[in-house]
Amino acid sequence: MPCFIALSPHFPLNFRLFWSRLQAAGIAVLGVADEPWEALGTDLQQALTAYWRVDDMQDLDALTAACQELQARHGKIQWIESHNEYWLETEAELRARLDVAGPRPEQLTMRKRKSGMQEAYRHAGIPVAAGGLVTSWERCQQWRDALGYPLVAKPDIGVGAAQTYKISSDAELEAFWQHKPDQDYFLQAFISGELYSFDGLVDRSGRIIFCGSHHFSHGIMDVVNHQLDLSYYSLREIPPELRHWGEKTLVAFDVRERFFHFEFFLQPNGQWRALEVNLRPPGGWTLDMMNFSADIDLYQVYADLIAHGAVADFAPQRRYHVAFAGRKERVYRLSHEEIMTHYGQFLVHQASIDRVFYPVMGFQGYLLRSPDLDQLQKMIAAIQEVR
Template identity: 25%
Template sequence: MNIIFVEPHFPSNQREFVRALAAVGANVIGIGETPGDYLDDELRGWMSRYHQIGSVTDVAALTDAVRWIQDQVWVDALEATIEAHTMAAAQAREATGIPGTSVHTTWLCRDKPSMKQALREAGVPTAASTGADSADEVKDFAARVGYPLILKPRAGAGAAGTTRVDNDTDLDAALARYGAEGTGSIAVEEFIEGHEGFYDTIAVGGHVEMDFACHYYPGVLEAMRTRWISPMFVSTNRIDEAEGYGAVREMGARVIEALGIGTSATHMEWFASPKGLRFSEIGARPPGVGCWDLYSAGNDIDIYRSWANAIVHGHTGDAPSRRYSSGIIALRPDRDGQIGGYFGLDEIQGRYGQWVIDSHLPDPGTPTQPVEAGYMANAWVRMRHPDYDVLRGMLDDVGKTVHVYAR
């Protein structure tokens, strides 16, 4: 099977998808923005050829590159695993007759108001929402639904550009900021109080073949806005047995069916609220923040290979063992500047060393990254343990014990 893979070089874990496709027998053809001479020998060795273009989100350039490749070989699939690349890939697919996730499905997975409207029509419980092109439309929605509200770019990923507003003053300030940034049309949603988590799948032919559930502590919006918090997310190994996950799985299956997702990785956000389970949003692509590495470490699998098997052979292969829960905790510097040093690392290593998967501890002198840059922007530690509650306690202890100093 000949598979075009979009942007095999950046970010760094993109190479894992290429490795896995090659390992299960695919002939991988890369299209990316990085000059071919910059690719290392290992990555080049996993691909039969590589084609550089100026931007993989330039639909015309991507489509021209795909057509050039089609003149050389038959192309069975075109895969993109980065949110910002998925629409261009879908448009190139449809323009060149390659099967895969459609433009309509990709649009529904990126345009949040349209996504939620389609899901409400399918009976999936979601927050009240709308797409707004003017301040008056936002204010009319606020008058109908009430505060608090969430404002975000219609096609944003994660918490990027997301703002909570609690009153008219907050709303005016947020609208002024979006206007200054040239954001244009935005998504406006009812704020859902409750616990936030996510549900990730690999679907084959519209049916879930492999799945995982994770929990955020605290929720993403608070985590990405508050420096003193060491946020974490934890993948549970209780999805097959604990109460509540059946409802999450049922909701996920309904979402996949309603949006017309066929064979694809998915990343779905959900809330367990006083009003019941509420769906938040979906991406027709793998999760970010190294989450698949946690699933592999916790379940005795190579999930990249599971995904590649789904694309190439129509099945994921070995089932997850559910042997461990696994998680990551982000360790923020106490201020912006440069990393000065760490306190408490030896203590944590002595207590939990056997359960540490890996860590990232930038050297002193490394420039810090802003809080909103995400879980892996600065220092972090990833761990696993057979007991979910024990793991959560260990990660929390890491956050309380390890201090990252900046200067």
């Protein structure tokens, strides 16, 4: 039976469906994490062929030993994945140590570092905001002189908008440099525009199996730094230029047999600029939004891809716009009960949100769908209207 190492299979909650679908497709799913077996829950326990608990997920030697023991007991490991940005480097190191196919550490420079992405974008002719790695105060000043304000400073390796800063003056630049975390930072021109994503799944040859696009109410940096309510919705038709640049990005980063989440800005002048590449499923509830948009099951599609190497005759239609509307700790015009009463026929999911996602998604989320975008936008506005 083919063996698949699932790192940290308990998180996030909705991704547990990956493991149950893989097991049903005839794949031995071998979980490795630091959670006690009893804390996994019955659904995940039943989806795992075996589970190995380690004391520390940061201990690469312990993870390697766990994988080797599981391999000795169950057979050759053919995949190592978590579907989580945080573990990309760990996955790559384990693949190298265990000789498993997939991205290796030397390939992550352009796939995970902002500076590496910048180089890959430029080499492929994909428009991107100018910027570069800053390793000294002098280099900061050089980029300031070259680009002018405003600027954006972000960790060269980072997820979302954590520890990301908009800089609009010399005083702010100096304060950033004096107080920044002790890690490499990437400084680039601030781009104003609307945030879109290009998301999907490709097969082993890099061919798109399914893709979609989402439009965001705000940039993630603004949502986090200004504590805004996030909303975003799927598009039934992907803008042709966005698809063009998305497909070029797939080629530039040699994406194969995996999900992807690419971010782009649409500027006021109508031009697109690449923001960043994430070689994992889109975060939050986005994968579920893609499922609801076309009445499909991408967890199952991925399992079929892993089990059979291809997905045949899969051409679903995006019949709905699907929206996420998040709420934070404010006093809103509509109560939760009123939302359920007024919009229940459009709601496909609602739940409280894991605390780790609160800065972006809020503490309560709602997924709604409708073929009518205007109708959907009015519901989003009503749900997020404060008193």
